[in-house]
Amino acid sequence: MxxxxxxxxxxxxxxxxxxxxxxxxxxxxxxxxxxxxxxxxxxxxxxxxxxxxxxxxxxxxxxxxxxxxxxxxxxxxxxxxxxxxxxxxxxxxxxxxxxxxxxxxxxxxxxxxxxxxxPNYLLTNNPEVKSLKDFSDKDRIAVPAAGVGFQSRTLQIETAKQFGNDNFKKFDNISVSLAHPDATAALIAGGSEINSHFSSPPFQYQELEKPGVYKVLSSYDVLGGPxxxxxxxxxxxxxxxxxxxxxxxxxxxxxxxxxxxxxxxxxxxxxxxxxxxxxxxxxxxxxxxxxxxxxxxxxxxxxxxxxxxxxxxxxxxxxxxxxxxxxxxxxxxxxx
Known part of the structure; x- marks a missing residue:
């Protein structure tokens, strides 16, 4: 057969x-x-x-x-x-x-x-963002599926931990649905409204090779391990x-x-x-x-x-x- x-x-x-x-x-x-x-x-x-x-x-x-x-x-x-x-x-x-x-x-x-x-890394090229508390309405976080995907749900869990359950969707309003390759290109190039990306392998490895791009959060941080x-x-x-x-x-x-x-x-x-x-x-x-x-x-x-x-x-x-x-x-x- x-x-x-x-x-x-x-x-x-x-x-x-x-x-x-x-x-x-x-x-x-x-x-x-x-x-x-x-x-x-x-x-x-x-x-x-x-x-x-x-x-x-x-x-x-x-x-x-x-x-x-x-x-x-x-x-x-x-x-x-x-x-x-x-x-x-x-x-x-x-x-x-x-x-x-x-x-x-x-x-x-x-x-x-x-x-x-x-691990999935939340990356940024905004030098003023050192932690979740530093994100403002001026920032834009690229995720594959805003509000519902793996990255967004992980971010919501960490947001609830830091800001309370009632505010777990706090960063949904600055999250933008964008495919990983496009978000990677935007973060590496700089100069666009997309200054952050909740990424995944292999894209996060490519992004971290760019000077000025660094990790704010890992999904492993949220989960307490692998x-x-x-x-x-x-x-x-x-x-x-x-x-x-x-x-x-x-x-x-x-x-x-x-x-x-x-x-x-x-x-x-x-x-x-x-x-x-x-x-x-x-x-x-x-x-x-x-x-x-x-x-x-x-x-x-x-x-x-x-x-x-x-x-x-x-x-x-x-x-x-x-x-x-x-x-x-x-x-x-x-x-x-």
């Missing part, structure tokens, strides 16, 4: 659904996966490059057809998942928790695994109706983690090859080897988001532990 890979770069939800609904998601022996862009998806790049899902499927006597897609933005991801156009999607912890919250008792969306822990950035998630229906495919997928993710940790230079080359990235190999190797980054399927400090976002009223449902919003296959690790 031939293995077919399809990689679509889609930004409009209509195009996403139109292109994907025809793939026939949710059938044992088939899996449709969507990832976003960046080094945070290295585990998936290794899975794809080495055909690990197919490998673990064959160990169960199952030929698995894998459909790979690339989509920009958690909103498009979530809509495609709920429409049945995709089996597995990926995004930051807060967008996943939002969908878990909204689908309880219905599609019952839960996380499959972490894609790794990596924390999961992106996760994979799916519906209860796909999980329950495709046990062999799901098992093969989870095993592939776990093996990819070990492959990366065993040979990080090779993993960096895999990223450039699979993503067709134009980043210098030395920079990608630096990121993969960064001691602050851990490419692991085990969730870390995700429950902080669940607790704080429920406390702030963003989530209606209260999770008792991280296991409430992760499927049981992930429960064996020392997650949090």
């Amino acid at each position: 031939a293995i077919t890979y399809k990689r679509n770069t889609l930004t409009l939800l209509a195009a996403t659904l139109g292109a994907l609904l025809s793939t026939g998601a949710q059938a044992e022996g088939k899996i449709s996966i969507a990832q976003q862009f960046g080094i945070g998806y290295l585990i998936l790049d290794v899975v794809r490059d080495q055909q690990l899902i197919e490998k673990h499927g064959k160990e169960q006597g199952l030929e698995i057809k894998v459909d790979w897609n690339s989509i920009s933005g958690a909103t498009a991801m979530n809509e495609a998942l709920l429409a049945g156009a995709l089996d597995v999607v990926s995004a930051g912890v807060p967008p996943m928790l939002t969908l878990w919250d909204r689908t309880r008792g219905k599609q019952n969306v839960k996380a499959i695994a972490s894609l790794g822990s990596m 924390g999961t950035f992106n996760v994979l998630y799916t519906t209860e229906k796909f999980h329950d109706q495709n046990p062999k495919t799901y098992k093969a997928f989870y095993a592939a993710l776990a093996e990819a983690e070990q492959i990366i940790k065993a040979d990080k230079p090779a993993a960096a080359k895999t990223y450039i090859r699979v993503e067709q990235s134009k980043l210098p190999l030395a920079l990608v190797e630096k990121i993969v080897a960064d001691p602050e980054i851990d490419f692991t399927v085990v969730p870390q400090r995700t429950f902080i988001y669940a607790e704080k976002l429920q406390e702030l009223g963003v989530l209606k449902n209260k999770a008792q532990s991280w296991k409430d919003y992760f499927f049981e296959e992930a429960h064996g690790g020392a997650g949090s």
